[in-house]
Amino acid sequence: MLVNGRDTRSIRLAEPPREAPVPEIIDQTRLPHELRFVLLETLDDAERSIREMWVRGAPLIGVTAAYGMALAARTDPSTSGLESAARRLSDTRPTAVNLEWALSAMVEKLRPLPPADREAVAFEHAAALADTDVAACQAIGLHGSEVLEKLVPSGAPAERLQILTHCNAGWLATVDWGTALAPVYRAHRAGLPLHVWVSETRPRNQGAGLTAWELGEEGIPHTVIPDNASGHLLRTGRVDVVIAGTDRTTSAGDVCNKIGTYLKAVAAHDCGVPFYAAVPGSSIDWKLGEGEAESIPIEERDGSEVSEVRGLAPDGRMTSVRITPAGCRVANFGFDVTPARLVTGLITERGVCVASREGLASLFPDRASGKDARG
Amino acid sequence: MLVNGRDTRSIRLAEPPREAPVPEIIDQTRLPHELRFVLLETLDDAERSIREMWVRGAPLIGVTAAYGMALAARTDPSTSGLESAARRLSDTRPTAVNLEWALSAMVEKLRPLPPADREAVAFEHAAALADTDVAACQAIGLHGSEVLEKLVPSGAPAERLQILTHCNAGWLATVDWGTALAPVYRAHRAGLPLHVWVSETRPRNQGAGLTAWELGEEGIPHTVIPDNASGHLLRTGRVDVVIAGTDRTTSAGDVCNKIGTYLKAVAAHDCGVPFYAAVPGSSIDWKLGEGEAESIPIEERDGSEVSEVRGLAPDGRMTSVRITPAGCRVANFGFDVTPARLVTGLITERGVCVASREGLASLFPDRASGKDARG
Numbered sequence: 075m076l077v078n079g080r081d082t083r084s085i086r087l088a089e090p091p092r093e094a095p096v097p098e099i100i101d102q103t104r105l106p107h108e109l110r111f112v113l114l115e116t117l118d119d120a121e122r123s124i125r126e127m128w129v130r131g132a133p134l135i136g137v138t139a140a141y142g143m144a145l146a147a148r149t150d151p152s153t154s155g156l157e158s159a160a161r162r163l164s165d166t167r168p169t170a171v172n173l174e175w176a177l178s179a180m181v182e183k184l185r186p187l188p189p190a191d192r193e194a195v196a197f198e199h200a201a202a203l204a205d206t207d208v209a210a211c212q213a214i215g216l217h218g219s220e221v222l223e224k225l226v227p228s229g230a231p232a233e234r235l236q237i238l239t240h241c242n243a244g245w246l247a248t249v250d251w252g253t254a255l256a257p258v259y260r261a262h263r264a265g266l267p268l269h270v271w272v273s274e275t276r277p278r279n280q281g282a283g284l285t286a287w288e289l290g291e292e293g294i295p296h297t298v299i300p301d302n303a304s305g306h307l308l309r310t311g312r313v314d315v316v317i318a319g320t321d322r323t324t325s326a327g328d329v330c331n332k333i334g335t336y337l338k339a340v341a342a343h344d345c346g347v348p349f350y351a352a353v354p355g356s357s358i359d360w361k362l363g364e365g366e367a368e369s370i371p372i373e374e375r376d377g378s379e380v381s382e383v384r385g386l387a388p389d390g391r392m393t394s395v396r397i398t399p400a401g402c403r404v405a406n407f408g409f410d411v412t413p414a415r416l417v418t419g420l421i422t423e424r425g426v427c428v429a430s431r432e433g434l435a436s437l438f439p440d441r442a443s444g445k446d447a448r449g
Numbered sequence: 450m451l452v453n454g455r456d457t458r459s460i461r462l463a464e465p466p467r468e469a470p471v472p473e474i475i476d477q478t479r480l481p482h483e484l485r486f487v488l489l490e491t492l493d494d495a496e497r498s499i500r501e502m503w504v505r506g507a508p509l510i511g512v513t514a515a516y517g518m519a520l521a522a523r524t525d526p527s528t529s530g531l532e533s534a535a536r537r538l539s540d541t542r543p544t545a546v547n548l549e550w551a552l553s554a555m556v557e558k559l560r561p562l563p564p565a566d567r568e569a570v571a572f573e574h575a576a577a578l579a580d581t582d583v584a585a586c587q588a589i590g591l592h593g594s595e596v597l598e599k600l601v602p603s604g605a606p607a608e609r610l611q612i613l614t615h616c617n618a619g620w621l622a623t624v625d626w627g628t629a630l631a632p633v634y635r636a637h638r639a640g641l642p643l644h645v646w647v648s649e650t651r652p653r654n655q656g657a658g659l660t661a662w663e664l665g666e667e668g669i670p671h672t673v674i675p676d677n678a679s680g681h682l683l684r685t686g687r688v689d690v691v692i693a694g695t696d697r698t699t700s701a702g703d704v705c706n707k708i709g710t711y712l713k714a715v716a717a718h719d720c721g722v723p724f725y726a727a728v729p730g731s732s733i734d735w736k737l738g739e740g741e742a743e744s745i746p747i748e749e750r751d752g753s754e755v756s757e758v759r760g761l762a763p764d765g766r767m768t769s770v771r772i773t774p775a776g777c778r779v780a781n782f783g784f785d786v787t788p789a790r791l792v793t794g795l796i797t798e799r800g801v802c803v804a805s806r807e808g809l810a811s812l813f814p815d816r817a818s819g820k821d822a823r824g
Contacts, residue, residue, distance in 0.1 A: 106774035271780075274755070274772065276651060276675040282756075282772045290774050298779045300651040300755055301677050302709025306747070306785035309711060334677025336684060337712045344715045372681070380649070380675055381657075383758040385770030393770050395760030397649065397657045399481035399665050404673045405646075410681035 075245045075252075075259060076291050077109065083250045084134050085141065085204065088113055094148065095197055097141040101128045102246055106287035107386045114138070117146040117159050124166040124173075130280070131247020132321045132357055133211070136172035137204045139163045143180040144196035151189035156181060168371045169330065169409050171322040171359045176203060204249045210354045211251035213423035218257025218317070218352060221419070221426060223266060225314050225348070234295065235261075235268040236314045238304055238342075241275040241332035242284035243319025243352060253352035254317040255288065257421065262294050270296040271313060273304055275332060277379040277406060304338050308345040316342045316349045317421075318412075323351070323358045325442060327414035327429030328367035333407050339416040348418040351429070355422055358434060360441055373408035380404040450620045450627075450634060451666050452484065458625045459509050460516065460579065463488055469523065470572055472516040476503045477621055481662035482761045489513070492521040492534050499541040499548075505655070506622020507696045507732055508586070511547035512579045514538045518555040519571035526564035531556060543746045544705065544784050546697040546734045551578060579624045585729045586626035588798035593632025593692070593727060596794070596801060598641060600689050600723070609670065610636075610643040611689045613679055613717075616650040616707035617659035618694025618727060628727035629692040630663065632796065637669050645671040646688060648679055650707060652754040652781060679713050683720040691717045691724045692796075693787075698726070698733045700817060702789035702804030703742035708782050714791040723793040726804070730797055733809060735816055748783035755779040 075082065088098040088111075097114045103126070104110050112128060114120045120142030123129050129138045146159030160177045167173060183199050184192045226235055243254035251259060262268060270289055275281035282298050289296040299307070307313050316338050322330040329335065329351045342349040362369065378394075381404050387393035398404060417429035427433030435442035450457065463473040463486075472489045478501070479485050487503060489495045495517030498504050504513045521534035535552045542548060558574050559567045601610055618629035626634060637643060645664055650656035657673050664671040674682070682688050691713050697705040704710065704726045717724040737744065753769075756779050762768035773779060792804035802808030810817035 106777075107771075274651070276649070276677055279772045282777075283774075286777050287774045290777065296778065298755060298773050298777055300708065300781070301675075302651055302707075302712065303780065303782050303785075305711040305715065306708055306782050309786065310743070332677075333675065333681055336680040337677065337716055340680065340719045341712055341715050368685070380673060383760060383770060383772065385758060385772040387762065387768055387770050393762055393768060395758060395762050395768050395770050396482075397654045397758065397760040398673050399658075399662045402481075402657075402661050402665065402673055403671065405678065406675070407678050407681050410678075411684065 075250060075288065078291070084246050085129070085137055085249055099123055099129050099138065100246070102130060102284060103128055104392065106283050107392065114141060114145065117142050117149070117162070120145055121162055121166055124163070131242065132170035132172040133207050133248040133253070133354060135167060135170050136176035136356065137200065137207055137249055139173055140176045140180050140200035140203045143177065144193060144200050147184065147193040147196045151192040153185060156184055156192070167373065169321050169373045172356045175356050179203065207248055207354070208250045210356070210423035211248050211253060211256045214253055214352050214354065214421055215251055215256030215260035217426050218421040219260040219264060221350060221421060222257055222261045222268070222315065226266065232267070235266060236271065236312055237268055238271040238273065238307065238313045238316045238338065239285060240273045240281065240318045240335050240338055242280040244285055244288040246284050246288060247319065253354055254319045255285070256352065257317065258294065259292060262292070268294070270294060271307055272296050272298045273301050273334070273338070274298055275334065276301055301334050305341040308341050308347050313347050316347060318351055320351045320353050320357050321409055322370055323353050323420070324362040324367045325358065325360045325434055326364040326431050327417060327420060327434060329412040329417060330367060330370045330409050331412065333410050336410040336412045339412040343416045349416060350419050350421055351417055353420045353422045355424065355438055355441065358438065358441070360443065364431065367411045367413070370411065375406045375408055377404035377406050380406045450625060450663065453666070459621050460504070460512055460624055474498055474504050474513065475621070477505060477659060478503055479767065481658045482767065489516060489520065492517050492524070492537070495520055496537055496541055499538065506617065507545035507547040508582050508623040508628070508729055510542060510545050511551035511731065512575065512582055512624055514548055515551045515555050515575035515578045518552065519568060519575050522559065522568040522571045526567040528560060531559055542748060544696050544748045547731045550731050554578065582624045582729070583626060585731070585798035586623050586628060586631045589628055589727050589729065589796055590626055590631030590635035592801050593725070593796040594635040594639065596725060596796060597632055597636045597643070597690065601641065607642070610641060611646065611687055612643055613646040613648065613682065613688045613691045613713065614660060615648045615656065615693045615710050615713055617655040619660055619663040621659050621663060622694065628729055629694045630660070631727065632692065633669065634667060637667070643669070645669060646679070646682055647671050647673045648676050648709070648713070649673055650709065651676055676709050680716040683716050683722050688722050691722060693726055695726045695728050695732050696784055697745055698728050698795070699737040699742045700733065700735045700809055701739040701806045702792060702795060702809060704787045704792060705742060705745045705784050706787065708785050711785040711787045714787040718791045724791060725794050725796055726792055728795045728797045730799065730813055730816065733813065733816070735818065739806065742786045742788070745786065750781045750783055752779035752781050755781045
């Protein structure tokens with residue numbers, strides 16, 4: 075999507091082309107205050123970029139890991155080398171299922187090949203995964219924008235559609251377009267008047283820092299709110315629809331997403347406002363069925379993300395300020411689970427379905443398995 | 450409650466006694482990083498201390514405003530002077546009903562008196578309001594601790610009772626003891642093993658800064674969480690009870706409290722966890738009945754509280770860091786309304802009741818009025 079008016083992807087090969095291709099990412103920890111591209115020249119770089127959250131968002135993590143495998147194949151294309159690289163990359167983040175998915179896809183693709191061919195094929199395949207992700211996000215945008223258009227009150231076409239989102243499920247979380255924001259971008263470009271309430275998303279403030287920045291670059295009206303304010307907006311009729319992303323979706327339609335998503339979903343349900351999750355097929359964990367969402371590992375991150383808030387100080391430097399008493403105990407859960415019963419619908423690249431085993435199986439009959447999923 | 454091991458109130462007369470009494474408050478904007486007492490020597494000081502939120506919390510605002518009236522009577526004891534002072538103090542914060550209540554009480558008390566007597570009586574009456582508040586909080590602590598004791602699973606007496614609270618409804622929000630935290634303090638002192646999940650409470654982080662500090666000074670185990678994490682804790686069985694305060698309670702039992710309270714209540718309801726509000730009688734707005742909570746004015750504060758987070762920088766100075774893109778639009782609602790249907794019970798100084806007109810009228814028959822409130 076647009077950065078300074080130019081189309082940009084969150085991961086790309088550095089230009090001008092080098093002798094050997096070098097992936098390049100945006101260090102998202104410096105946004106919205108500084109736009110800095112970083113080269114990934116080694117497996118170490120790729121691993122660090124995921125662990126330190128220079129890149130984040132389930133789809134982008136998957137593609138970055140795929141490029142990490144390609145970089146690993148450049149220095150050690152042996153099968154044991156690739157398996158070791160996959161393990162290291164897999165250990166960076168536990169919750170997103172795309173990471174496992176991308177790594178398995180890479181290992182399966184490369185294992186049958188002679189080691190000498192693996193690097194070139196790995197780069198090709200990583201690029202193909204990136205393009206597949208972009209296509210999926212565009213399709214989510216198409217199907218989701220139809221959902222948005224139907225929500226516009228026919229009597230009031232001049233009113234902006236009020237959308238509430240959480241965290242960043244925009245193009246920075248994917249390769250381009252995003253998941254939850256793809257319908258917003260598409261509808262906006264198609265001329266639908268809309269406004270986005272951006273939940274800041276503590277502790278890391280990806281809403282305040284990334285979503286607000288994305289929307290601003292694209293020229294979409296938006297307002298940042300504290301996470302606490304979403305219930306008030308829902309109760310007072312100021313939200314027409316909630317759209318969030320997902321880091322892992324069970325085959326029963328339960329949505330594991332950024333901590334705080336459940337609160338928005340349960341409040342939306344209480345207020346009669348539709349809650350949609352934007353779900354790339356790659357985020358669906360077909361192994362997890364009814365009642366099994368609780369087995370998803372919920373990442374617990376360093377407490378300093380809660381006790382210290384990072385931002386731009388008056389002197390222009392990135393600084394962290396502590397908001398808790400010295401030595402105070404904090405807990406930092408990365409994700410929560412929103413049960414399918416609170417989800418109005420899942421917006422996938424193959425269309426929109428109800429959040430249930432039957433709904434998902436109807437769109438993904440080739441991936442769903444087991445007798446319960448045939449419908 | 451305890452500060453550095455010594456019993457302390459949030460507002461008191463400066464010691465040693467002066468020729469004329471001078472109220473003294475804690476500048477709560479500097480907590481938890483610095484404990485600084487500030488003298489209120491004039492009406493201007495009192496007004497500023499409320500407006501700038503050096504003091505906050507509905508009960509403490511009321512008592513501070515009462516002392517503000519006493520300070521006003523010191524320089525201009527005329528009736529018009531008092532009425533003008535009451536208007537200025539009333540304009541500082543729109544949502545808490547205690548402020549109006551305390552100011553009306555002072556004006557009613559002073560108006561019949563000769564101006565020469567007004568200052569002395571005003572100081573006496575402000576002190577009486579403070580003592581009344583302490584007594585009410587102690588009684589809330591008594592009734593609330595019985596609620597907590599009943600929640601302890603009889604099979605597991607060694608497990609700590611897990612309490613979730615929001616914002617700061619502790620002694621810093623009142624004169625002493627607090628409202629939502631009074632039951633916690635009382636139960637803790639009585640030997641009940643408990644642990645408090647402290648929601649940080651963006652945008653001003655009164656949970657992270659004030660509640661965590663209070664609990665730490667009192668030696669009560671606690672853990673600070675981002676506001677977003679409360680739903681996850683509730684869903685995964687890690688909370689036995691939620692207790693929040695209230696800034697204004699309708700006669701029908703709807704609770705207007707710090708923004709984000711509704712999200713906790715609706716999630717607790719969804720998870721079958723009891724949600725209590727600690728309600729001093731002074732916070733009940735008897736003029737507001739069934740369905741009238743939406744007419745409570747919801748304070749909208751400066752957006753910089755959202756876009757900038759204040760805390761302790763590594764150099765030891767209080768610094769604000771910006772977390773949003775430059776020029777980003779933000780919204781900052783101070784409060785939300787939790788409908789009575791989501792409230793398990795109201796803990797008042799006269800006992801615990803269901804959140805309804807009948808429940809409140811049964812405890813406050815002397816204040817409830819109208820045919821619907823007789824029950």
